[in-house]
Each structure stands twice: as C-alpha cells, then as structure tokens.
Amino acid sequence: MIHANSRVKFDFGVIGRLKKAQIQALEQTGEFLHTEIVNAQVVPFRDGTLQGEAFSVDYSGSSGGRVSLTHSTPYARRLYFHPEYNFNTSTNPHARGKWMDDWVEGSKREDIKKAYAALYKKISGV
Template sequence: MMAQVSSRVKINQTAIKRLNQAAIHALEQTAEWIHTEVVQAQVMPRDSGAMQNESTFVDCSNSSNGKVSLVTSTPYARRWYFNPESVKFHTDKNANAQDHWLTDWTDGGKNVNQVTKTFAELYRRNAGT
C-alpha cells in the first residue's frame, strides 16, 4: 500500500514581480553597456561623430516585453551597415571603422559571451542575489 502525499505551494507574487523588474532593468543596462562597448571599440564609421554620439541610442520603450534596441537614426546608417561597397570607411577617427559594426556583440560574435555574462551579473545585482 502506498502512502498518500499532499503538498501546498504558495507563490510569492511580490518576489516574482521583483525578479521580473530586475530582469527588465538588467536588459536595459546590458543594452547601454553594448552601446558603450561599440563606441569604445571604435567600430562605427565616424566623420563628425554625430552618428555614433548623438544619433545612436538605446530604445527601452518595449523592455517590459523583453526587447530593447540599439538604434542609429541617421538616414545613411542603414546604407553604411548593409551596403559597405558604396563607402570607403576612414579609420583616422575610429581606428576599427567597419560595416556590420554590431556583429561582435550578436549571435556568433566574438563578444557574445561577454554580453551574456554582463546581463547575468546585472540581473544578480538588480535582484539582490
């Protein structure tokens, strides 16, 4: 004969909400970290610095749904990023200027593990764990 087992689970909604908020904040901070990394790596094409400095920003408007974007709002950014054959990148102001300047921080890029580690550390810090 088998013994009967019963259990009761009580969900701590306050803790779940706090952890979700910590994740959202860590996501936003990670995007800001990537922006800083891109600037410091000097991979964006640069002339006056407007595209890199004033026209590139983190959009957190959808972060509560798990999505943030690093946006470059200049009209020529798309052409320079996706069609570099039409442009000769100067390296006098940004030594590593190139097309696809975000590739190192996306899937398969050489810095993608650091992105994951940065998010995890920021999440732990924000969650207080």
C-alpha cells in the same frame, strides 16, 4: 502505496521585484552594449553623428523583453550593410560596415549574456 501532500505559497511581492529586476537588467545590458560598441571604435565616424547623438538605446519594448540599439540617421543602413566601403579610420581606427556583428553573432555574443546575468544578479540580489 505512498501518498504525499504538498502546499505551495507564492510570494507575489518577490515575484514582482524579480520581474522588475529583469527589466532593469535588460535596460542596463542595452547601455552596456552601447558603451562596448562605442569603446571598440567600430562605428564609422566623420562628424560624430552616427556614433554620437544619433546612436542610442531604445527602451520602449523593455517591459516585453526587448531593447534596441538604433541609429536615427538616414544613411546608417547604407553604411552598415556595405562593408566594402573604404571607411575613414582616422578617428575610429576599427571603423567598418556591420559594426555590431561581433556582438550579434560573433566572438563577443557571450559577453552580452554574461553582462545580463551579472546585472540581474546584482539588481535582484539573487
């Protein structure tokens, strides 16, 4: 019978830096997604509020692994969940309801994962 002994040493300083890198990469991924949505010109845009100062990234849950994109206008929910509306496309040619769906469940979902991986690798040096 073969017996083996092993000893494991954890470098908690490195683990702490990797955890910090996770949070930073998550926050930067939130900014990446915000920029992607604005650049895709899919948010209904009349006077700039819905896409401008009322659209932001909420970092309050980042230490727990969550960032959120939020609209602080009272009408954002109504516009988002009613894609049948006839949206003005003079400023944003691709304006529509459910403007985040491509990144949530559609063709651009993988872009978010790739962005996080690249940002984490860059920040952590791994």
